[in-house]
Amino acid sequence: MRLFRLGVLAASLFAATATARAETLVVGNEGTYPPFSMVQADGKLVGIEPDLVREMCKRMAIECEFSVMDFQALIPSLLQGKIDMLGSQLTPLPERKAKMLFAKAIIFNHDTFIYRKDKTYDFADKAAMKDVVIGVQSGTPQAKYVQTTYGDVLTPKLYTNPDQMRLDLLAGRLDMVFGANLNWTSSLIDKPEGKDWRLADFKVWTGDPNLPEAERGSSWAVPKGQEALVEKMNAAIESMLADCTFTKIRVQYMSVPISPDEAACVAKAE
Secondary structure, three states: OOOOOHHHOOOOOOOOOHHHHOOEEEEEEOOEEOOOEEEOOOOOEEOHHHHHHHHHHHHHOOEEEEEEOOHHHHHHHHHOOOOOEEEEEEOOOHHHHOOEEEOOOOEOOOEEEEEEOOOOOOOOOHHHHOOOOEEEEOOOHHHHHHHHHHOOOOOOEEEOOHHHHHHHHHOOOOOEEEEEHHHHHHHHHOOHHHOOEEEOOOOEOOOOOOOOHHHOOEEEEEEOOOHHHHHHHHHHHHHHHHOOHHHHHHOOOOOOOOOHHHHHHHHHHO
């Protein structure tokens, strides 16, 4: 397995010389999860996460390059050594934590249902959800939750990315979708085409149920055995939060905070 060799990292996080850039950290990202990641017409990967990763790598004094692929390919690529880091927000599930190391949680983004305003659903009543057509992204905790919770009364429709889900939702081929609150707020609810749609008050944490409430966020991951790399990532992320660079990057794409650790920076800006 090709893993990022930590020996090329300088001893100091911020004082490393250019020779520490001889190795490149290959970062996997799905590129289809606005506003967190999008591929522009010119092929450049942009969004909250790519920009945060670039800043993190700058502070770690290493070179980083992105490898864009379907979400379902990210974890296998990491475990097979094809990429060194998974830089798309990942929910910390027990089975994932058994195979990977997670960095500091940076995106606190519970899941919910998105459906038409003129409809009413009781999400707590499984019988009331019978035959409802729900779209979810394949290979995600959201898909697992819908299948586990409602699988005996409906069959969820699986998609490879949220863009396809949104198109089918707007075209009436879906009754609802189940996904991340922040993403669907920015990609649909806050847009003109979202005027007839709403987010359910029914919020769900689809990650590790044993995590304390304050730690129920998504983060980036590296293979097992890369503890030193995670420590450097965390130090860079914490410095970005402390000097408000994290928030400055986030506000370019989204108006609301994505981490409770932004509180001081948000208050300073008000």
